[in-house]
Amino acid sequence: MDRMTLLSPTGHLGFTPIETGSFYAGVARRPDALIADSGSCDIGPYPLGADVQHSPLDWQRHDLEVMLVESRRLGVPMIIGSAADTGSNRGVDLFVRLTEEIAARRALPPFRLAAVSAEVDRDDLLARLRHARVSGLAGRPDLTPDIVERTDHIVAMMGVEPILAALDGGADVIICGRSCDDAIYAALPLRAGFPRAQAFFAGKILECASLCAEPFMAKETVLGTVSAEGVEFEPMHPQQRCTPASVAGHTLYEREDAYGHALPGGALDLRECVYEQVDERRTRVRGARWIEHPVYTVKLEGAGKVGERAIAFVAIRDPMAIAELETVLGWARRKVWERHGTPEKGAYELFLHIYGRDGVMGEWEPRRDFRAHEVGVVVEAVAPTQEQAMDIAALAQRNVFFARFPGARGTAGVAALPFDEVLPARPGYTWTINHLLPLSDPLELFPIRYIDVGAPVPAGGKH
C-alpha cells in the first residue's frame, strides 16, 4: 500500500450532528478508515468531574450510526476517540451499548468491537505517586496526594499503542476512552508502515475535520491521504478548499506552541513543514518530523468538585446607577457579607459578571472607558450547599435592585429583573489535574475488552 486514506467527519462526535452531505461524498471515495474524536476538555471540568455526558444522546447515536453503517458496508475500520465527551468508563460503556444497539437495529453483519478504557483509579494513582514524579503542565506544581484526594474523576490520554493493540486483536470497530486526538488517526497508517511523523501529522490536521479548510464551516468531512512523503488534505464539502494557508493556519489551532506538538512518546516538529497546493481544493504537506522522547508520558486530566452553584440575572438601565456601578455592586456585596461573612471566612465565592463593562474579558479587558446605557449583571454564587448558594445569589441580585447611592431618583428599584428568580446551577468543578504521568508500558493504563457484535454464539472476549 503506498497511500492510505482516512475520513474525518467531525471534530467532536455528538457535539452537533455530523453534516451528512459531505460525509457521504467522502464515503463515496472509499476511504481506508472512518475516524472521529468525541471528547474535549473545552467543555469545562463539569462533565468529567460529575461523570456525565455533555452532548445530547440522540446526536451521539446519530453520528455513531452514520459512521458505523458505512464502516461496515465498506468493510473498513472505524475508530472513535474520547467516547461521550470525557472518555471516562461511563463514556466507553455508553458508546459500546449504542454501537451494539445500532448493529442489532440495522442488522449489520458480525464484527469485532474493542473497547479501550482510560479512566485512572485514584488509589492506583496514589500508589504511583509514591515512586514516580508526576509533573505539572502549564507551570502547575507536581502532583501531590492532596490534589488527587480533591479530584472526583481522572482520565489518562492514551497514545497510539493501545489502539494498535486493539487492531492486532482483530478489532473492526474501536471505542476508545480518553485518547490523544492525533493518535486515533495515526494508528492505522502507522500499522501499515507509514512514517510516524506523517501518521501523526495527519491526525493533527484531521482531528478537527473541516476546520483545516476554508471558508470556515464546522462539522464537514475532510479526507486525508497519507503517503511516505507527506499528507494530502481535501475537503468533502464542495464549497470548501484546503489551501496552504488554511492547513498551515490550522497547525496553530488550540496549541500553546507554534512548532512543537507534544504527544505520548514524543513530539511532532513542524518547523520544516512545506505546504503545497496540489490543485484547487487539495493541499499537500511534507517535512513534519517526529522527535522520540526518552520517557513515555501520558497526560492526566482530573476534575474535582468545588461547591454547589446558583445563578441569577439583574439588569441596570438607570444612568445614575450605571455611573455609580461600583457603589451599587459594593452595596450588594456588603449585604451578602452581612449574612454570610466575607468570602474568605464564609468559604463561598460570589462572582458578579458585568456585561456591558468587562463581562467577557474581566481583568484582561483593556478598555476602561466604560460607557454603556444598559448593563447586565450575571450573579454566580458557589457555596458548600445549594441552599446557601441560592441564598447568596438572591441576596446579591436583590441588593443590586435595592442599591443605595447618593442622588438616586428611582425609588422603586434601580434595576430590572427579567425574572425574579434564582436558578440552581450545576455544581462548580475545576481542573485539579493537568499533569504528565510517566509509564513503563504504554498499554498499562488502558485495558482492552473485545465484544463480538452480532456473532451467532458469543465467542467470549479476550483481554
Added chain:
Amino acid sequence: MPRLVDLATTIRSKNAGVDHITFDVIFPDPSAYRRAVESGVLTRERLARLFNVAPEEVTHLVAVDSVGAIKFTLRRGRPSGSPGERDVFGSQQYPPLFDLEIP
C-alpha cells in the same frame, strides 16, 4: 496608520488545554506579515500591558514564517470552566488586538 485588523485575515483566540488561551494572528501575504513582525508592536511586554497581565504570563510568543502568522499564549487566571468563568472556550479574548496600530 493601519490597525492589525486591516492587515490580518484571521485574528482568533482559543483554549490550548485547560490552563492557557492561545492567540493566532494570520496574515494574507508576506508583506503584511513582515510589516507586523517588524513593527515591534506585538512584543511580550506590549501584549502583557494590553491584557493587563505580567510579562511571564505570556508563555509563548513566536512569529511563524511558514504560516505567516504571529502566535502567543496567555496563562489563564483559573483553569477553564471553573466557577467565575467568563469564556469557557477562550473564544472572545482577541478583540483588543484589532485596534493595535501597526506603523
